[in-house]
Amino acid sequence: MSMTELLGAEDVKKAVEAFAAAGSFDHKKFIQMVGLKKKSVDEVKKVFHILDKDKSGFIEEEELRFFLQCFLPAARELSAQEVKMLLDAGDKDGDGKIGVEEFSSLVAES
Numbered sequence: 001m002s003m004t005e006l007l008g009a010e011d012v013k014k015a016v017e018a019f020a021a022a023g024s025f026d027h028k029k030f031i032q033m034v035g036l037k038k039k040s041v042d043e044v045k046k047v048f049h050i051l052d053k054d055k056s057g058f059i060e061e062e063e064l065r066f067f068l069q070c071f072l073p074a075a076r077e078l079s080a081q082e083v084k085m086l087l088d089a090g091d092k093d094g095d096g097k098i099g100v101e102e103f104s105s106l107v108a109e110s
Ligand SMILES: [Ca+2]
Pocket: 052, 053, 054, 055, 056, 057, 058, 059, 060, 063
């Protein structure tokens, strides 16, 4: 299952392009733009599993760098500051990584 099968390819492209400039990433707007907010709990979990590239059950800091590229391979990497902001927003229990429940909350809050 790829991201563009779960989400509309056009929506993903538009969202990635909207945050093409380094430092411009806004996870709430991005989550809305790719249509993730309208997806079912199961679909959000599928997206989580794509973002969890090494299948550790968590999205770690290193994986957050490639957050946009998981949606669109041609996208840019997130900057260290953007990664930190995204991690701070998603990591509710402070263990330094985002679990599936935390990711679902992040989507729900967006
Ligand atoms: Ca992982």
